[in-house]
Amino acid sequence: MNCVIVGCGGHGRVVLDILTAAGQHDVVGFLDSNPDSHGRRIDGVPVLGDINQIERLRHEHNIEAAIIAIGENGIRRAFADACERSGLQLVNAIHPSANIAHQTTLGRNVVIAAGALVCAHCQIGDSVILNTGSIVDHESMIGTAVHICPGARLAGRVTAEAGAFVGIGATVVQSIRIGYESVIGAGAVVINDVNPLTTVVGVPARAIKQREVENWSNWLIPKHFLENPRLKIAEDAEIPQL
Ligand SMILES: CC(C)(COP(=O)(O)OP(=O)(O)OC[C@H]1O[C@@H](n2cnc3c(N)ncnc32)[C@H](O)[C@@H]1OP(=O)(O)O)[C@@H](O)C(=O)NCCC(=O)NCCS
Known part of the structure; x- marks a missing residue:
């Protein structure tokens, strides 16, 4: 199955290595929010663009599946939701x-x-x-x-x-x-x-520290993520279940 890895940082490289070792999916590219990464290759795999361009990219590259390789827990979950909403299958x-x-x-x-x-x-x-x-x-x-x-x-x-x-x-x-x-x-x-x-x-x-929850709809979604207008996809996140 043609698959993209969302996130081309250190964890993205680890996930590429795992998928390559497992030989289960064809990794056709990375998606990443950092425009500087677009067009580059990571371990031979191209960074195709931003997750917000997923609708166009999935047709161009025949992408069927995605895996989110982002260490931040809230962002990882939000991007997973976004990929599923756009019809991609989430793979392990x-x-x-x-x-x-x-x-x-x-x-x-x-x-x-x-x-x-x-x-x-x-x-x-x-x-x-x-x-x-x-x-x-x-x-x-x-x-x-x-x-x-x-x-x-x-x-x-x-x-x-x-x-x-x-x-x-x-x-x-x-x-x-x-x-x-x-x-x-x-x-x-x-x-x-x-x-x-x-x-x-x-x-x-x-x-040593205790955080407050100001707004349940933001639960699991870091504030800096919601403040970035390009990344607003997660605002309607449901309260996650265990
Ligand atoms: C626990 C952690 C998140 C705290 O980060 P932080 O909220 O920025 O806290 P601070 O660095 O301000 O540290 C606060 C206090 O806790 C102490 N502290 C921080 N991390 C500690 C740890 N792992 N063990 C013991 N004490 C620790 C600091 O020395 C500091 O003590 P002080 O107030 O007496 O000076 C961080 O230190 C940590 O351990 N992160 C895990 C990193 C990791 O596992 N990475 C792997 C990624 S794959």
Whole structure:
């Protein structure tokens, strides 16, 4: 299937590498909001234009599918919605070296990078990134647009709610609930539930920041994204479900 990768930054290159290794889809190009990238080639693959030009580009290049390679959780989810609205199928990028238990439920627009492990009976939501060498142990539930960074480890029966970010090398002990849009700092060891919208760091992890939600319609959508008139596609975003 002819596929585009949305986002040509570092994560975009990782996703291209995964799709190439998996040999599942034909990557015909990248889309990126940065006009300076248009016309360039990344690892031999052209940057075709902006996501706002998707209607024209999909006909020109016979694009049938997309995957969003943007690290920011809210933007990743918003662009996934935009691609689906324009009729593209959202595909997953799963590295052949990732080990995923048979009973795993996988959403769409999911990236599972090299060496990641997903153990028995996990649920992985839409637009999730399980980054390089991360571990998600048995019966864990990973909500929409969660990012589990490289080397982070979640023990069994952990719930990560929508938009949560688990930093590089963090450890989360069993049966913990990680609240929506919370941030777990690099290397933290989480031994208590994490409140929504809260940043925790350290060993054991302690809260250092708490964000307010001003407008539920903006939930998961970073403010700088909504303020950019070229990128207003996500204003009507629904409140994401776990
Ligand atoms: C947790 C994090 C998001 C905090 O960023 P921030 O909100 O900008 O916070 P600040 O840098 O202002 O730090 C606030 C305090 O927390 C401390 N802190 C920040 N990150 C920390 C961490 N990972 N572990 C321990 N302490 C940390 C800082 O030293 C600072 O302490 P001080 O107030 O005593 O000086 C960030 O430091 C982090 O760990 N990000 C994860 C990056 C990552 O995993 N990247 C992988 C991408 S694939």
